[in-house]
Amino acid sequence: MQPAGNSRKKLVIGVSIGISLLFLCFIASVSLCWLKSRNKKKINEETPSTLGFFHEMISYGDLRNATDGFSSINLIGSGSFGTVFKALLPAKNKVVAVKVLNMQRRGAMKSFMAECESLKDIRHRNLVKLLTACSSIDFQGNEFRALIYEYMPNGSLDMWLHPNEMEKISRPSRTLTLLERINIAIDVASVLEYLHVSCHDAIAHCDLKPSNVLLDDDLTAHVSDFGLARILLKFDQETFINQLSSAGVRGSIGYAAPEYAMGGKISVHGDAYSFGILILEMFSGKRPTDEMFGGDFTLRSCIRSALPEQVLDVADELILHNGLRIGFPAAECLTKVLEVGLGCSEESPGNRLGMSEVVKELISIKEMFFKARRGARR
Incomplete structure (x- = not known):
């Protein structure tokens, strides 16, 4: 039988340990709440400075x-x-x-x-x-x-280019004509020219692809989704690369400039590459990620090898059956448009076409379209 003094001593020690553990848990809980509150405060302090330009917020x-x-x-x-x-x-x-x-x-x-x-x-x-x-x-x-x-009532360019992949309820009622595709290409090139040349600080979109080009009632194109965009004089290069590797580039395989995958410097030339691939997809009807492509055989190499003699073999069949009149030089027009796409998507960033030059070339192709169509009507 243990002495009463030892029992009391053990009881005191047990109670002390229990109180100490409870105190430590309390301190830990308070610390976690403080850190969470601090993080929320930091986020809420950052956000108003960015959102202050809105006249009216929504709940x-x-x-x-x-x-x-x-x-x-x-x-x-x-x-x-x-x-x-x-x-x-x-x-x-x-x-x-x-x-x-x-x-x-x-x-x-x-x-x-x-x-x-x-x-x-x-x-x-x-x-x-x-x-x-x-x-x-x-x-x-x-x-x-x-x-x-x-809200853009005509959805994305992606659903127009690949209607068979869409749910029946969201399929476009028809396909895009050659002229409509040229107009959309001019719209997208025009906004890239604005971002690259006319803004106070050049802006790189960094995620151009058909799903980020939306169409309004008149099929006028509007570029969307600037979640990866960077103002080139202000961005944090390391943050951008980390963000690309964690989320951005995975959703845009086939469109992202090859130098980005290797940690290359962000520039307007990266947007030019994405635009070039967009052009090739718009007028061939094939995604750069199509299962037919692999290794050295890519959408770009497929089209480059077909120009100019076999251009109609790589063109979207829907274009050839929609909106082309007898006498219209479809092959010549398509060749010139696809050459713009190839010029924008050169491997070396310095060899790619600038967007100002692209806009002028596409407008010239459109004028050729109208001139040929008027001649066919006579």
Whole structure:
């Protein structure tokens, strides 16, 4: 039988240890709450400086109601960092597109900030207009970020180029004519020229592809999704490369400039490469990631080897059966357009065509189109 003094001593030690553990748990909980609060405060301190140019912000509740609780019925697209919903804003009786960022995805906050920063001071008829943004907390207390854009009723260029891959409900009612494709190419080239040459600080879009080119009622093209864009005099090179490797480049394989995959410097030449691949896809009807391509046999090498004699063999068959009249020099027109695409997508960045030169060349091809069509009517 142990003495009563030893029992009391053990009891005191046990109680002391228990109190110490409880105290340590309390300190840990307080520290975690403080760190979480500090991080949220840091985010909320950064965001207003970027969003201050909006005259009117919108709440999480308003967006939730406008999208019927972010219903899948209103889902119109998805990307590297979030999903896009169609929404009706009752107060303005206006249909908009709401891009909801997935804040659990690494790089989503940087994407949100990059898009706001890139678009706040630029205006061009071929840019999707950023109307406002939402920086808030959802009903579960989580960080919520969303961007609200003009709604483009004719969807993306991607769904027009590859209608057979789309769900029946979203398929275009017809295919794009040769002239419409040339007009879209001019629209996209014009906005890239603006970003590269006319802005106070040159802007590289960094993620140009058919799904990021949207079409309005008149099939006028509008470039969207500036989540990877960089203002070239201000960007953080290391941050950009990390962001590309974590999320951005994976969704754009086939369009991203080859130097980016090797950690090369970001430049307007990277956009030129992506535009060149976009042109080749628009007029051949084939994705650069098509399973027919592999190794040294790429979309670019396929088209380059076919020009000029076999150009009709690599052209999108839908073009040849839509909008071409007898006497129209389809082969010559397609050859010139595809040559622009090849010139933009040269392996070496310094050898690629500049966008000002591209705009002039495409307009010249369009004028040739009209001249030939008028001659065929006589």
